[in-house]
Amino acid sequence: MHTLEILIPYTPALVAMFFLLMGSAFFSCSEAAFFSLSQSERLALAEKGTLGNLALRLLDTPERLLNSILFGNLFVNLVFFTISAYVMFQLEQNNLAWGIGVASLLAVIILGDILPKNFSILAPQFFVLLVCVPVSFVVRILQPVLPALSFLNLLSRRLFSPNFAPEPHLRVSDLERAVALSDNDAALLKREQRSLQNIVSLSEMEAAELMCPRSWLKTFRPPIAFEQVLIELNGTLPRSGYCLLTEPNSDEIVSALCLTRLTAAGLETEWDTKFEDVIYVPWSASVAEVFDRLQQTNHKVAVVVNEFGETIGIITIDDIIATLFTREQGRSRGLLDRRELKRIGVHHWQLTGLTSLRTLERKFTVSFRRYSSLTVGGLLREILERFPRIGDECQVETLQFRVVAIENEHDLTVQLDVHLTSDEQLH
Numbered sequence: 001m002h003t004l005e006i007l008i009p010y011t012p013a014l015v016a017m018f019f020l021l022m023g024s025a026f027f028s029c030s031e032a033a034f035f036s037l038s039q040s041e042r043l044a045l046a047e048k049g050t051l052g053n054l055a056l057r058l059l060d061t062p063e064r065l066l067n068s069i070l071f072g073n074l075f076v077n078l079v080f081f082t083i084s085a086y087v088m089f090q091l092e093q094n095n096l097a098w099g100i101g102v103a104s105l106l107a108v109i110i111l112g113d114i115l116p117k118n119f120s121i122l123a124p125q126f127f128v129l130l131v132c133v134p135v136s137f138v139v140r141i142l143q144p145v146l147p148a149l150s151f152l153n154l155l156s157r158r159l160f161s162p163n164f165a166p167e168p169h170l171r172v173s174d175l176e177r178a179v180a181l182s183d184n185d186a187a188l189l190k191r192e193q194r195s196l197q198n199i200v201s202l203s204e205m206e207a208a209e210l211m212c213p214r215s216w217l218k219t220f221r222p223p224i225a226f227e228q229v230l231i232e233l234n235g236t237l238p239r240s241g242y243c244l245l246t247e248p249n250s251d252e253i254v255s256a257l258c259l260t261r262l263t264a265a266g267l268e269t270e271w272d273t274k275f276e277d278v279i280y281v282p283w284s285a286s287v288a289e290v291f292d293r294l295q296q297t298n299h300k301v302a303v304v305v306n307e308f309g310e311t312i313g314i315i316t317i318d319d320i321i322a323t324l325f326t327r328e329q330g331r332s333r334g335l336l337d338r339r340e341l342k343r344i345g346v347h348h349w350q351l352t353g354l355t356s357l358r359t360l361e362r363k364f365t366v367s368f369r370r371y372s373s374l375t376v377g378g379l380l381r382e383i384l385e386r387f388p389r390i391g392d393e394c395q396v397e398t399l400q401f402r403v404v405a406i407e408n409e410h411d412l413t414v415q416l417d418v419h420l421t422s423d424e425q426l427h
Contacts, residue, residue, distance in 0.1 A: 030069050034069075063150070084100060206287070212319070218233065220243065349415070351416050352376070
């Protein structure tokens, strides 16, 4: 008898298996799409209207969402294989029985799991918006049984893995230990080791150490036309690389646009639509905390405020990333196009007013903890109790500072002389 003639009596079962296979693909696609969204893609869902907000509400309870998807997928696959087994038993006298069994297994693995997940991972936001409505119905339908599923999950963990504990988050001390252990590892490149040290230092560096000072910022009050910005900038980019907009009636920065990423072809549309809100951080926050907040909120600029709520500077995501991969940590290279620490003699160095005291502590094993300043310029003002003048000198432990040039409040050129101790001179 012809194969099709044999399968005709089982047409309803085969049609049901087809739709169940589509259901399995739907749940696999939903699982991969929802749980492969990046932080920026999740934040972008808020701008996608009703569907985006529905998807965000589902993601607010990830455990309930995952349990619903997995339970739905399990139920669909169970029914699928039940029907497949029924057809196989009915055809046990025919060679088609084993063919249907193998085809059913491969169909679920490939068409119901692998392909849907691979496609959804390529464009998770698109598939999330596509499946969020039916997934929300599934979550509502399974709402009465979800507490029982959670209880069974908890019970199984208590019975079979009572001592299981989640792995702790990576601590700064772990990174410091990795750096220490890598000192004798010839396979680790110096650049990689420096990056590890820079990552560790982000948790110790205050926002005020890395920010671009307020006096160096170029701000504009809305409404502002692109032609007007070009005229005021006079063909040069601002030091921050961003066009900063303030409130109409104050000097508080409220939005920013990265000029280095602004394409000439999109000026007409991007100029009015691509300004992004900024976040506000205290001057004492660590750079690591600022970076986390920028990542979580999908923003690129953080406005640094002092204890009185006044703006004293900004930090951009580009500043932080550059800090991770540069030889010198500080603002001299970016703002002054000069090195933080330049050797000019055996025990003589040239600094800028923006050179970080943390850099000097690492280089010369001295401590500036009794001072509240973060930079060489601030240290000089704190010790002298006035703005430095050319020829001013002061000494901290074995380091002697002398001001040799002044361009403005922040652009100082300072000569550093290192006086060796008697023990160091003997060696």
